[in-house]
Amino acid sequence: MKKIKMLVCFLLAVVWIINPLTFAYSQQASSQKFVYIKPQFENVMFWPNGWISYLQGGKWGILSSSGNVLLNPQFDKIEPIVYDGPAIMGIEDKFYKDIFIVWQNGKVGFLDNNAKILVKPELDSFEVLNPWLDVYVCKKDSKYGFLNLDKKAYVSPQFDKMYFVVVFSYNSNAKYPNPHVKCTLPNESSNEYCLYALDLKDGTWPNSYLEYILVSKDGKCGAVDTNGNVFVDLKYNSFEEALSDSKFTEALQDMLANESKSAPSSTKNEIEKTSSSYILCEIVNNKYYLVFEKYTNKGVTRTKSKEAYENVKYVKVNKLMAVCKNKKWGIVDINGNYVVKPQFDDIKEFSEGFIAFKQNGKWGFMDKNFKIVIKPQFDKAENFSEGYAAVKKSGLWGYINSSGKLVIKPQYTSAGAFFAQMAAVATNDYIGLIDTKGSFVVKFSAKNSQYSFVDSETYRFRYTPDSVINSGSYELYKYTFNFPKFGYVVIDKKSKKVGLVLRGQGK
Numbered sequence: 001m002k003k004i005k006m007l008v009c010f011l012l013a014v015v016w017i018i019n020p021l022t023f024a025y026s027q028q029a030s031s032q033k034f035v036y037i038k039p040q041f042e043n044v045m046f047w048p049n050g051w052i053s054y055l056q057g058g059k060w061g062i063l064s065s066s067g068n069v070l071l072n073p074q075f076d077k078i079e080p081i082v083y084d085g086p087a088i089m090g091i092e093d094k095f096y097k098d099i100f101i102v103w104q105n106g107k108v109g110f111l112d113n114n115a116k117i118l119v120k121p122e123l124d125s126f127e128v129l130n131p132w133l134d135v136y137v138c139k140k141d142s143k144y145g146f147l148n149l150d151k152k153a154y155v156s157p158q159f160d161k162m163y164f165v166v167v168f169s170y171n172s173n174a175k176y177p178n179p180h181v182k183c184t185l186p187n188e189s190s191n192e193y194c195l196y197a198l199d200l201k202d203g204t205w206p207n208s209y210l211e212y213i214l215v216s217k218d219g220k221c222g223a224v225d226t227n228g229n230v231f232v233d234l235k236y237n238s239f240e241e242a243l244s245d246s247k248f249t250e251a252l253q254d255m256l257a258n259e260s261k262s263a264p265s266s267t268k269n270e271i272e273k274t275s276s277s278y279i280l281c282e283i284v285n286n287k288y289y290l291v292f293e294k295y296t297n298k299g300v301t302r303t304k305s306k307e308a309y310e311n312v313k314y315v316k317v318n319k320l321m322a323v324c325k326n327k328k329w330g331i332v333d334i335n336g337n338y339v340v341k342p343q344f345d346d347i348k349e350f351s352e353g354f355i356a357f358k359q360n361g362k363w364g365f366m367d368k369n370f371k372i373v374i375k376p377q378f379d380k381a382e383n384f385s386e387g388y389a390a391v392k393k394s395g396l397w398g399y400i401n402s403s404g405k406l407v408i409k410p411q412y413t414s415a416g417a418f419f420a421q422m423a424a425v426a427t428n429d430y431i432g433l434i435d436t437k438g439s440f441v442v443k444f445s446a447k448n449s450q451y452s453f454v455d456s457e458t459y460r461f462r463y464t465p466d467s468v469i470n471s472g473s474y475e476l477y478k479y480t481f482n483f484p485k486f487g488y489v490v491i492d493k494k495s496k497k498v499g500l501v502l503r504g505q506g507k
Contacts, residue, residue, distance in 0.1 A: 039492035039499035066504030082473035155228035163197035179239035351383035374404035385417035408438035420485040456486035
């Protein structure tokens with residue numbers, strides 16, 4: 001009996017010790033579909049691959065989208081790999097979605113999409129990203145190496161010098177300051193080429209690179225391919241000698257042969273231009289005019305409406321415009337015709353196939369064909385989101401479904417749109433997040449509440465962490481890709497800490 005009591009006491013002690021630690025990190029919300037992590041982070045960032053990086057104690061770690069810890073806090077910074085293509089050269093941006101840069105104590109490394117460290121943060125710097133070879137050159141202790149971003153092949157810094165190899169038509173009057181050789185191919189005596197050793201940071205047009213890199217080590221020169229395999233033995237005394245190796249001549253022949261095979265025919269090269277139209281607006285003397293732009297093969301036509309309006313707003317961006325005439329709202333299409341004549345007190349934008357409108361002091365909804373499908377009956381109404389729309393009746397907010405049925409009865413003093421199957425609401429007693437059945441997922445006392453809720457999409461755009469404010473790469477990244485609906489960030493306004501409420505099971 002004593003042994004049983006001692007065992008029970010021991011287990012209780014263990015639970016007592018472990019429970020606060022578990023709660024401090026991740027607490028299961030009231031619904032099994034959600035995970036609540038109480039405010040304890042300095043910041044969070046969201047990624048399109050489902051990661052959530054979190055800042056705790058001045059270091060960044062990584063969580064899964066359901067709140068599981070993938071990497072404990074250890075990095076000073078986590079950045080995406082982005083090539084910002086110079087628009088002046090007509091070169092597009094390039095994104096490497098499955099590799100990330102991590103910084104730790106002033107050193108740099110690489111992380112893959114599985115949160116596995118590809119290269120420990122021990123590199124001194126990154127020198128240059130070559131998007132045509134998918135090679136990121138790095139440096140450590142004055143030695144050069146690189147990571148093949150496509151194949152994940154890492155060549156540790158070991159070379160004294162590195163050059164990319166590009167091909168030009170040879171010009172006998174030109175001055176080539178870097179190592180170079182003239183190359184005349186067999187059976188092509190009239191065509192002379194220059195194999196040129198390009199400095200790492202010198203840019204050039206795409207499609208002129210050979211997929212080999214000139215390297216020198218211990219006073220000897222040669223070349224490797226983009227996977228790090230030796231292409232030309234490191235046995236030459238100069239880069240010119242290495243470029244004169246017959247293997248480079250063969251590589252140039254192969255490149256030219258492949259180009260001729262893949263050259264598009266005149267019919268394939270033609271770009272079929274499709275016409276497109278846009279509806280915009282201009283303000284002149286406090287009056288609003290619609291502007292219709294049409295892009296065709298013959299050019300751009302721009303037509304301004306003769307009719308002036310008291311106000312305008314987009315119903316469907318570039319395609320439909322709501323216009324206010326004599327204090328009544330209607331809708332004009334891309335051709336300037338009314339699809340809905342001015343008759344409403346107010347109109348909102350399209351959302352999930354519905355348009356909320358106000359008529360005779362009440363709100364209802366039209367469908368995509370501008371047919372009234374939910375008659376005006378609400379004091380206020382918000383747009384549909386995830387199949388639900390917040391509506392106000394008799395001073396309280398509830399939610400309707402797409403059929404107009406009240407699925408969550410009016411009971412809230414404020415109600416937000418559904419996001420990740422949750423909505424931020426408030427009652428006289430609580431503020432928090434509810435699920436689609438109206439049950440609180442997490443809640444706090446409404447009296448002098450120190451908490452607020454921001455959905456992950458809004459947080460991503462409006463609460464950029466200081467560590468990436470000056471990062472053009474992250475700005476391009478976050479505006480380019482579709483991100484999952486993770487859930488909500490819980491902000492503790494007193495401690496300035498943030499937590500998370502996420503969908504899915506977590507630990």
